[in-house]
Amino acid sequence: MPTAPASNPVPASNDAFPATQYTLIREMMGGNDRGALEAARHVMLAYAGPLKVYYIGSSFRTLGEAEDMVQGFFASRLSRDQFLHEWLASRKKLRYWLMTAFKHYLFEQIRNTRTERQRETPQSEMEFTAGDDDERQFHREAALALVREAMRVAEDTCRASGQEDHWRVFVRHHVDGRSYEQLQEEMGIDRKRFNVMARTAGNKLKATLRDLLAWKDSSEVEIDAEIQELMQVIQ
Amino acid sequence: MSTGGQTTSASDPPSGFLKQTSASDPPSSTATAKTLLGLAAQRLARPVDELIRRMRQRDGESWLNIAVPTCASTSPEELASLLGGTASLAEMSACKERAKKQIAIAPTMDHALASLAVYCLSVAAALAHHDVCISTQSREQWDEIFIDLSECVPAAWREVLLKAAMRE
Secondary structure, eight states: OOOOOSOOOSOOOOSSSOOOHHHHHHHHHHSOHHHHHHHHHHHHHHHHHHHHHHHHHSGGGGGSOHHHHHHHHHHHHTTSTTHHHHHHHSOSOHHHHHHHHHHHHHHHHHHHHSOHHHHHSOOOGGGSOOOHHHHHHHHHHHHHHHHHHHHHHHHHHHHHTTOHHHHHHHIIIIISOOOHHHHHHHHOOOHHHHHHHHHHHHHHHHHHHHHHHOOTTOOHHHHHHHHHHHHHHTO | OEETTEEOOTTOOSTTTTSOOOTTOOHHHHHHHHHHHHHHTOOOOOHHHHHHHHHHSTTHHHHHHHHHHHTTOOOHHHHHHHHHTOSOHHHHHHHHHHHHHHHHTOSSHHHHHHHHHHHHHHHHHHHHHHOOOOOSSOHHHHHHHHHHHHTTSOHHHHHHHHHHHHOO
């Protein structure tokens, strides 16, 4: 096969596959206010859990309840017109972007809760720290949350295609560890059909996971590296 | 459906994985996530993967409809005979060989990918309609190609590809 001409730009979604997280949010943000709200909801759904875990593990946790802090962060930042636009324009992974923004928010809360007298006697912000372990926990939880979200989307995609059984075969085999022989007995499917069903559903999950991990201008090689990094952090 | 007395349903979540995890989540959830991430890491570099990427673009289907008769020099009648199974085995083999030669001398990626699509369809059609594999490439590799390609092509193509994948 000859050398390929310049590649087409990052593919947009079609009916068969979900958009990348980057394109999903970009399309939401490109619409009206409702789109921006949907984008915010998507971010909150995926990252509330990981941010709470990060917060609880850090010395910031003395500021208050994790739920309150994370919800406050979302209310503060996601309501800003430019917050997600700035992420879209950056070349950063969303989870790093959110963690940095969350830390900034927490430092703001520290400053806001100080009494006037305390403001006059500066307290080192270094007393409030989040160590490497806390950040590792955040990335771990973010990885798990992303996999859960990908499974949810992939299952919905299978269902929309009338492939609920395909998804079930995939989950029973790859998640529940059932062998082909056990599934043959359980579901009465032959080897060929098993292969088609499992691979079809698996491809949908694979595409969804890779799409959710992608960021602006990310290449396939970079996404591979990101997957390897996430596999390390969830050890 | 049941397994050893345990009743399951299509909507049963996998072993606790869809529940909110915490730092002390059971090993099975972490192992599951790692397994699934590992599947996503299996990025393939087959020629057909480039075709799949092209088909996944928003204009994939319309591109195929235009590129097959033009870049792949396959008339609508010939395409219909592959899809419908009215072509003889010899005609399907000839179509495959022509497509293979076109790939080798393709002047653009569009030519290469359109010809590859016809090449894959020819092999699939021979299996689906005549139960004969006209390629020396392994059936296991072809079955994977048929399944992967079936997810991003028009319905008529998908039917032939999946029927081929189901052949023993």
